[in-house]
Every structure is written in C-alpha cells, then in structure tokens.
Amino acid sequence: MQGGMQHIVLFHFPRDLTPDEEVEMAEQVRKWPTQIDGLTKVNFGKNMSERARGYGYVLVTEFENADAMKAYFSHPLHRAFADWVHARGSEELVADHELNPATEILQQTARVLPFSRSPAPLEVPEQAPNRARPPSGDGVPSRDAER
Numbered sequence: 001m002q003g004g005m006q007h008i009v010l011f012h013f014p015r016d017l018t019p020d021e022e023v024e025m026a027e028q029v030r031k032w033p034t035q036i037d038g039l040t041k042v043n044f045g046k047n048m049s050e051r052a053r054g055y056g057y058v059l060v061t062e063f064e065n066a067d068a069m070k071a072y073f074s075h076p077l078h079r080a081f082a083d084w085v086h087a088r089g090s091e092e093l094v095a096d097h098e099l100n101p102a103t104e105i106l107q108q109t110a111r112v113l114p115f116s117r118s119p120a121p122l123e124v125p126e127q128a129p130n131r132a133r134p135p136s137g138d139g140v141p142s143r144d145a146e147r
Contacts, residue, residue: 004040004099005069006062010047010055014089015054021088022046028081029059036075038068055093060098069096 014016018027029044041062047055063069072078085092 004062004064005066006060006097006099007072008095009059010052010093011057011059011085012054012091012093013056013085017088018111025057025081027086028084031077032061036072038064038071040064040121066098077103 006026006088026044029042033039033042039061041060043060047058049137061072063072
C-alpha cells in the first residue's frame, strides 16, 4: 500500500508582501481543502524564525498518497497560486517525503521529557454533592451555579 505524502514549501519574496497580499495568499490556500481531492492536511503561515534566511512563509500539505500529490501539482487552484507567488518574484525551497512508520517519529514513540519521572496517576477529586455541576458538560461553571 502506498503511504501518504508531505509537501513542504518555503517562500522567499524579494520584498515584503503588503498586508492585503498576505491575506490574498492565505485565502487562496484556504480554498484548497474543499476543492482539491486527496489533501489530508494543510498548514500555512508566516515564518517566525530568526534563522529563516529570507523565507517568509511556509506551506505544509499532506496527501493520501503520491498520486494525490501529483494531481495537486496540476490542479487549477494550485496552478493559480503558483502563478500568483511567481508574479511577485517568489523563490521556493521545496521538500517532499513519504509519510510512513519510519518517518512519523513522534507517532512511534512516547513523548518523554528529559529528566522526568514517570507521572503519578491522575487523581480526580470527587465533586462535592452540594456544588452545582457545570451546564452541558463544557467544564466551565456558570455564574448562576455559584449563587
């Protein structure tokens, strides 16, 4: 069985995008999940790293398989997006890789903090019988319940 694929793109523009251009860029990407088949995950945002080397935006997409990713490259919405960024002089750094048990490291191992002991069992105190319970199970008591 063919595994999922991850496609990562870093965008470097020769000038800062205007706020309107940033919104337009993000709005284009937001259309993809409902319009492009085979997408399983889409993340897009402004790069916050001080080590970005001029790559101001990052796009991470995941696909059901390599065929879905290949179809994405020629999809009209993706082509329009590529034309839009290239019209503004973007240069991209791209990486694609397969998602499988060998590459999904965090999903294979438990997250353990260094120098930590095994956590103690979680103790949940019983609720006092005369205290009002939060409505609708949302975990936030209303002010009316405190009165």
